[in-house]
Structures are given as C-alpha cells and as structure tokens.
Amino acid sequence: MSAKKVKVRFAPSPTGDLHVGNIRTALFDWAYARHTGGTFLFRIEDTDTTRVTDEYIQAAIDTLKWLGLQWDEGPEVGGPNGPYLQSQRLDIYAQWAQKFLDQKDAYYCYCSPDELEAVREEQRKANVAPGYNGHCRELTADQIAAFKAQGREGVVRMRMPEGTTSFVDEIRGEVTFDHKFVPDFVLVRADGSPLYTLAVAVDDILMGVTHVLRGEDLLSSTPRQIRVYQAMGVALADYPVFAHLPFVMGQDNAKLSKRNGEVSIAWYREQGYLPEAICNYLALLGWSPGDDVENISMKELTELFTVEKVHSSPARFDMKKLEAINGDKIRALSVEDFAKWTIPFLKKAAIIEGTDAEIALVKQALPLIQERIVKLDEAPQLLKFLFVKEFAIDSDAVSKVNDESAKSILKRAQSELEQLSTWNHVSIEAALRTSLIEEMGLKPRIAFTALRIATTGSTISPPLFESMELLGKQACLARISLALSL
Ligand code: GLU
Numbered sequence: 001m002s003a004k005k006v007k008v009r010f011a012p013s014p015t016g017d018l019h020v021g022n023i024r025t026a027l028f029d030w031a032y033a034r035h036t037g038g039t040f041l042f043r044i045e046d047t048d049t050t051r052v053t054d055e056y057i058q059a060a061i062d063t064l065k066w067l068g069l070q071w072d073e074g075p076e077v078g079g080p081n082g083p084y085l086q087s088q089r090l091d092i093y094a095q096w097a098q099k100f101l102d103q104k105d106a107y108y109c110y111c112s113p114d115e116l117e118a119v120r121e122e123q124r125k126a127n128v129a130p131g132y133n134g135h136c137r138e139l140t141a142d143q144i145a146a147f148k149a150q151g152r153e154g155v156v157r158m159r160m161p162e163g164t165t166s167f168v169d170e171i172r173g174e175v176t177f178d179h180k181f182v183p184d185f186v187l188v189r190a191d192g193s194p195l196y197t198l199a200v201a202v203d204d205i206l207m208g209v210t211h212v213l214r215g216e217d218l219l220s221s222t223p224r225q226i227r228v229y230q231a232m233g234v235a236l237a238d239y240p241v242f243a244h245l246p247f248v249m250g251q252d253n254a255k256l257s258k259r260n261g262e263v264s265i266a267w268y269r270e271q272g273y274l275p276e277a278i279c280n281y282l283a284l285l286g287w288s289p290g291d292d293v294e295n296i297s298m299k300e301l302t303e304l305f306t307v308e309k310v311h312s313s314p315a316r317f318d319m320k321k322l323e324a325i326n327g328d329k330i331r332a333l334s335v336e337d338f339a340k341w342t343i344p345f346l347k348k349a350a351i352i353e354g355t356d357a358e359i360a361l362v363k364q365a366l367p368l369i370q371e372r373i374v375k376l377d378e379a380p381q382l383l384k385f386l387f388v389k390e391f392a393i394d395s396d397a398v399s400k401v402n403d404e405s406a407k408s409i410l411k412r413a414q415s416e417l418e419q420l421s422t423w424n425h426v427s428i429e430a431a432l433r434t435s436l437i438e439e440m441g442l443k444p445r446i447a448f449t450a451l452r453i454a455t456t457g458s459t460i461s462p463p464l465f466e467s468m469e470l471l472g473k474q475a476c477l478a479r480i481s482l483a484l485s486l
Contacts, residue, residue, distance in 0.1 A: 006033060006039070007038055007039040007041055007209050008033045008040055008212075009029065009204065009207065009209045010025060010040070010042050010064075010069075010071070011042075011200065011203075011214075014060040017056070018059070018264075018265050019264055019265065020261075020265065020317065021215055023265050023278070024248060024282045024285055025213065025214055027301075028283075028287065028305070030069040030071075031302050032211065032213060032306075034305075035302050035305045035306065038210070038211075041073040041074055041084075042071035043203060044057055044084060044086065047196065048196075052087075068276075068298060073207075086199050090194065092206070093194035100187065100231045101156060105158065106159060107136060107156070108144065108157070109136040109184075110144075110147035110154045111132075111135055129180060129181050129183075131184075132185070134183075136157070137159065137184070153191070155188060155189055155190050156187045156188035157184045158197075158224070158228065160179045160224075165179070167242055168241075169244055170241055170242065170307045171244060172219075175222070179223070182223050185197060187228075198228060201225040201228035202232070205229060205232055205234055209240045210240055211241045212241070212242050214244060214245065215247070216245060222244075243307050246311055246312060246313055246314045248285060251316065251317070251318070251319075253316070256317050261317055271376075271377050272377035273322070273375060274329045274330065276329050277328075277330075279298060280295065280329065281325050283296055283305075285317065286310055286315035288311075294321075294325070295325070326375060335363055336363075338366050339359070342366065342379045343359065343362060345377055346379060346380055351387050352387055361387075361470065365386055365467075368463055368470075381458075382460070383462075385456035386470060393453060393454070394453075394457055396459075397458060400450065401450055401453045401486065402486055407484060409436060409440070409451070410483055410484050412436060413432060413480060414481070416435045417431065417476060417477060418477060423472070424469050425465035428468050428469060432448075432451070448464050452464050452467075453483070454482075
C-alpha cells in the first residue's frame, strides 16, 4: 500500500442498529489504522433523513465505544475535517454539485419516476442492461424552460462517459467496470438533498481518506465514486486505495440477514457477549493471521492485521464458534472484571439491587459459575437462589422432591446438616456422602438432585456443596424444611 500516512474511515448509514457486517468493517478499519499508526476516522452518513434517526446515530456511537473501537476523528471527538455528520455538510455537497453542473460533468434531468419506469420496462423487454437512457443529457434552454413550466423539479445527474473504469482492489486485484453497466447516476435529489455517491466521494477526498476498507456490497458503487473524484479534479495518486471485504454469510450460505441469523450487535450485547469476544470472533471472519489462530486479543489484532491476509471469498458466520470464544473470554476474566460485566445483568433481572452486601456475595459466587456459562445472561438464573426474598422451588422441579423417596433423602440430610459444626463445602460434602451415599446406598445423582432442588430451587445450579456453603446453614435448613412440608 502507499507510503502516505494512512487514514481509514468507517462510515455507516445508521438506518437501524449496526449489524455484524458493519462491525466487522469497523473492526478491520480500526485494526488497519492502529497497525499502520494511521488515523481512524468515523463519519456518520445520515443524508437519507427518511431512514436515519438520532437514536440510531447515538446507538452507533455507543456501540463503537462499547466495542473499544475508539476513533481519532469523528463525532464527539471532533478533528480537523469536521463536521463528521453528513447532514451538517449539505452546503459542501451543494457547492460541488454546482461545480459539476458548471463543468458540464453533470446535468439536470427532468424525467419523472413514471417515465423512468417506462424506460426500464422497455429495457427489460429488449433484454438490455437497465439504467438511465441519457434522455436529458443534451437538453436545450427551451426544453428546460418547458419542463420547468410544467412544474418539474430536476435532479442532478452525473454524466458517465463511454469506456471503462479500472482500479486495483487490494483484496480482489484489478477490477474493471464497463460504463455500459454504469449509467448516468443521480447526485442530488429534486429536493436538493445529496445522494450517497456524491457525499461519500466528496468526503473521502476532503477528509484525506487514504484507504477505503468496506463491504463487498459497495464494490459496484466504486466506479461512480471514481467518476466524482475525476470531476473534482483529484489527481490519480490522491484517490483512496480500495479494499472490499468479503460478504458475511449465514449458515445456509445466503448473505447473513435477519432471516438466517442474528445480525444486530445490540442483540449480542443484550445476550451477554463480551465486546472482546465479538471483536475476536469478527476479526477471524474473512481474515486470518496465518495459523489456525482462534483466540486473539485486540492488541494482537492491531499488531498482526494486514489487508493482504483478508480473504476474497465469503466468510460464514458460526454462532457456536462465537459462543465458544465468549466462554473462553469469560473464563479469562478476573473476578473483578467478571463482576463488573455480570452485575448489570443481575440488576436488570431484578436479582440484586446492588447493595454492598449483595455485591460481596456476588463476588464470592461468581467463581462457581465462571467455568460454566458462555453468555453473561445465564448468570441471573444460576445465582438467583442466593438472593431471592421469597424462596420457591421451580414449578417444573417440585414433583422431584415431592415423593417419599425424596423426602427420606431430605430428612436424613436435614439431621446430618443440623449437627454440622463447621459449615463449608468440604464438611457438607463429607457429611452427605457418608450418610446418603455410603449408609443409605443412594446413587449420587438421585441424592444430590433432591438436595439441589430443595436448596437452590432448581435442577440446574452452580456446584451443590459450594452453593450450600454460600447460602449458609440456616437458609439451607429452612429450605429443606420447606421442601419437606410440601
Ligand atoms: N454509508 C455506507 C453504508 O452504510 C457505507 C459507505 C462506505 O463505506 O463507502 O452502506
């Protein structure tokens, strides 16, 4: 790649929550900027006011922060090329559009939507490539006056000369577009608002972007952007380098979408995926540092990331792999960090309010579940037995402690535990193994399931004896009595 100081941009159009594909792009942009010691620019492409909302813009900003993809130029942090919201740059686009009109690179087109549709219909029938037919390219002053007299508002269209556009894509190699398939395109709508192709090209140049790393779905817009650079008078050496990242496919090999997978990053966040796990997983979606690396930190990513190692073939999203990585990242957390991530989930599920005593107990209990959960949202269900004010046994488990054999187990356990002078998981386990397994001859699974249900209220809990230790002798005995009274 070129020797210029790198500037990469992430430029989403927040028409919804950022999705997996957006974030993979943002991550690669960020990693490339960090790897090269360059600048990571964040720009909000919000010119489509019918679809972009303030909430989605704020959510995009929050998501990047949550993921740890801090930008050097962009919303909130500012920078020398602002504003970074395209809706605040409308006069810049208008000036360029006017320049293109003056240069005759662009022209006003007065065709109505119905007329354009009729042209497309003809093209379909004649089996030729669809696209604008150049109807308004050479209008005379009289024709223009006549259209205006009819009350028609023109759109500004860019003139595509005959020929081809070629550029070297850093991932795909040389790509050539025949202009037969790139018809004259709209730069400015009849209401004066700019279209994506105009705004993105103008901004990439004015903001000094050197590298455009983005999704493959935008490959076909590149010749139009290059046409805008030409009209702006940009020298070839100052065009950004393009690199189009491979599609992210669902398990069914169709492009990942709401239909075949969860696409919204907000969903992953709510489920309790750690940002580091998401970044780790997405980093390996279409890129690999060489060996069969599965676990990569953000620091390693920035050290190792090069565009040369991005694949050109589509990547397949694998939820199981993401879950496995999330479990790994959870296990690698310190208790302090694990608590920091988990406490909001416990609060949201109304398991705790957040008092000091509760937090202290949470920290004691977390090591019991750290090995077992793959997502943070599993924590409330596993830990709620420690905090419930009014203890009750899960309805689907009640029948398992309600029969005579369960009651005899619980009765024996009750008398053994009452006598215990030292209350910890070692002494609890020893007492129960001797009495229930050795002396009563019970199978451990049977004996301990009854106790698990009686003390934690559920068939699924953290390790039984440690759970009983944390719960305390009094509470355990009270719960066993309750189960016996059922
Ligand atoms: N704003 C465009 C989008 O979200 C992407 C712009 C670009 O990366 O060129 O689809």
